[in-house]
């Protein structure tokens with residue numbers, strides 16, 4: 001750890017997906033230091049049980065704390081759905097009072113309620129996010145039950161992204177299949193939430209197979225704006241986040257492989273380091 005980085009903002013995902021969030025956060029808040037951690041060795045999280053996702057996420061968050069992060073963003077819907085609440089309510093008060101962990105589901109839901117006109121919203125997510133019902137519950141609460149929310153789990157999309165198979169016939173096949181299934185459940189949907197941070201990497205395919213006029217909700221810009229707002233409302237945390245415009249990347253898998261793929265996704269050079277959890 002260089003001396004210039006004291007308290008970076010931690011961005012965590014099970015793999016590459018959180019890079020879509022990191023990119024937008026750095027665009028909106030370039031002055032801060034960041035550490036990105038991808039748990040590529042144990043991805044995907046989307047098909048794993050509640051307990052396993054919680055345990056993996058907890059370990060990752062506490063590693064980021066050990067590296068100096070005061071604030072960690074779970075840039076992963078599955079981790080936000082299955083681990084955030086327990087970490088916030090049990091682990092932080094016990095073991096890391098003063099540190100904060102934020103997720104991506106609530107900020108997305110707050111925006112979605114204002115974007116739909118028909119009141120019919122489609123959620124695309126991992127099996128874990130869909131079965132947790134987190135989006136359905138959150139949207140229900142925020143809209144007072146005024147929205148119709150239908151979900152479709154897309155279990156093949158994360159492996160496609162993790163294996164860099166985007167824009168291939170195989171990727172197109174699965175994207176078309178899941179979008180068709182979503183709209184068969186509810187043809188009145190006018191707003192589709194990409195409720196997994198990996199999915200924006202499939203955006204070309206998604207646009208190709210979505211019916212015209214559908215509003216696609218990508219989380220990157222939303223999470224970035226909500227973080228900006230959070231830091232305004234919490235000056236005590238803002239002051240603790242160091243500002244040297246630096247970024248470090250960690251993966252629980254091969255650093256060279258991560259660097260190569262992340263460079264493609266971010267369209268800039270990335271030099272990752274391996275972290276053993």
Ligand code: DGL
Nearest residue numbers: 017044045046077078197
């Ligand atoms: N990117 C994660 C999300 O937003 C999940 C990917 C995975 O299944 O590991 O849900």
